[in-house]
Amino acid sequence: MTDGALAAHLAQVTGALLLTVRESRMCSAHTLGKAGDQTANQFLIHALREQRPDDGLLSEEEKDSPDRLSRERVWIVDPVDGTREYGEGRSDWAVHVGLAIDGVATVGAVALPGLGVTVRSDAPPPLLPMQTPLRMVVSRSRPAAEAISVATALGAVLVPMGSAGAKAMAVVRGEAEIYLHTGGQYEWDSCAPVAVAAAAGLHVSRVDGSPLVYNRRDVYMPDLLICRAELVPAVFAALRGRPADNPVG
Template sequence: MDTAARAADADIARAVAEAAARRLIEVRDANPTLDGRALKDLGDAEAQLVIAATLTELAPADAVLSEEAADSAARLDASRVWIIDPLDGTREFSEGRDDWAVHAALVVDGMLALGAVALGGPERVLVSSEVDEHAPAQDGPVRIAVSRTRPPQLVEHVAAALGAELVPMGSAGVKICSVVTGQADAYIHGGGQYEWDSAAPIAIARAAGLHTSRLDGSELLYNQPNPYLPDLVVCRPELKDRIMGAIADALAAQPE
């Protein structure tokens, strides 16, 4: 992909993330009395409508894989596929928090090409083409981003082995981006996810020079026939060996 084409695609990714995040804020502000489930469902639906309209206008020939739309096998033969999560972190969104995200990633000829993530609204959008490097290291223990509500037991074992601090936060996109921005040093997940949960923030993490992989060290692959992608590791490159070693030990200690 040449520079001009990459810049144009980055603009599309930003436009998708910003538009959906703006609509999500509007939906939440306009419905203060809705309960959590109803607000989650409304937010998902409205963000999907905005994203579908934006991609129809800006990239009408491209295929789409979205959490909130019917899948089509035609995407497997498409050269360009957008991988979309209209609202990552529905619990946080419904609780009025800002640690939710909108994900827009582009896969070109089977390779993850770029991604944009709107973090908690349209004002803060990270785009892979605009990220040169990750934040510098901080003194103190290793900080591992984990779920606010259901930290995997695997991560607790890794944290104990490394003497690490667990930092609770919301959506997967927020947790991955926290390693880019320096709020955390690693994010380890082993509890089940799909491609749309990680594609866009992983594109940003890779652009920032972070280590990204499955728990077993294999590559994270996107636009696969089955979009289930249940585990991942994102960490500062200088921590890779320690973290991957601790993960291997923790997995080996798990009962058959």
């Protein structure tokens, strides 16, 4: 099985498993989130260690090991991206299965179980035409000031949404044009979504334009930009407080 097929299969199966747990309705939203995290993590960890025993592994729900730092290939997973949304019965949560090779998010699959969709880097969907006004996905609880500022400069509409994976896939699937995050994340929050977005032809970087580097000792990632390539100059100009040409003509 190819890496892409494995990532997609594991993300999809994990999503189905999580839906089964949620449908049991046997505990509160908080407890349900914890149960989902643990159940999904155990499945992913065991499956990846069996299928790719020579690769490194980093999971939000697993104790980190410095062994991964010496590996060229490292699987980076988030068993439930958006635990709060999952526990509340919402659809804007995701399962991330990503593979970083030499620090680059290369292979990824993002399952959106609440929507019955799995988006994968080895078969990305075609990009749809941009809409006017532009749409920018932001946190539904704490939209970053920088995102609001850029949206104002570009005349973009803010679209509140839950998990990082759901927001990134909204751009991939043509439901938005920009995902700008400056509130801090971790490698598992973006590895798989970035691999899928890059494969789809979207721009992916830090907000200063530098590349996103994975499998580092410190897994904290301060910021992230995923957007349509045509919008990059306008977004960077807005971030610097400069006027930009109309990005959609």
